[in-house]
Amino acid sequence: MVPACLDMLEESLVKKIEVMKNIEEENEKQKTLLKNPNEVDVEAFDKILDDKGELIDRLLKLDDGFQSLFDRVKDEVGDNKEKYKDQIKRMQEYIQEITGMSASIEAAEHRNKKLAEEYFSSAREKMNFSRQTSAAAFNYYQTMNNYRDVPPQFMDNKN
Template sequence: MEKTVYLRILNDTLHRKQEALKMLKELTKQQEELLKAESFDEEAFNSKMDEKECYIKKLVELDNGFELIYQRVKNEIAECRNELKEEILLMQKLISEITALSVDVEVLEKKNRPVLERKIIDKKKKIKEVRLSNQTAASYYKNMTSQVQGQSYFLDQKK
């Protein structure tokens, strides 16, 4: 009886992990769309990153909880493998689906990374250009203000 309760908890944990991974995949796809857009919306992209961070934390918690419970009951499950066959098959199916989702998310992340890096490099170039432009303007104004005001550039030829 107790084993079945633990298996239900494990299955529930796997379902929640699957849902979190689906959300991560969706958020990663949304980031991909933001990266493809003509004008890069940095705020929206960062917002998606924050949402993803929450789901990643949730996944870590679910993994830790799953591992704790599984370690507690793995010997009992092995002893009653035939009695719990349906639950074990369901868990195996969920684990394979979770693995496939994890791979999908990882592929999307690897696809987005070079595009994001290019966006960052472009942004750095623009910042550098603006900084150089500001330095040039500041240098020009500094030179202009350091010259003596009212100095005549024409010589009076009368003596």
């Protein structure tokens, strides 16, 4: 029972590493996409966010499964550390790798957040400029329409 559970725990850690590598790939795609805020493909950006959301959901499910399984075998493994020494050592190495990847992903997310903020700021400025231009054109149009029926101002009324 316990060796099988440890195998499943180890497999869960390996799957978690694979999912985290996929998240790193999506972060790199996002970084490349956001590098030039004037040429962002919004559909591709949305797809990347959707894909990352799915990967994060898988990661959370793996974490929940790992924790529930670990809680079942924790006492048995703790009492027999010497018996499961090799598997424990491998899992510790996986956990160290996961910790390093987590830090790397967090840093990449932080960088991408800054790039996204720059993009949204640029887009907001463009919208404001367009709104101002439209308002100026509309005001000009209204002004010109009002002056259409203005009678001449300098007329000689002498007979």
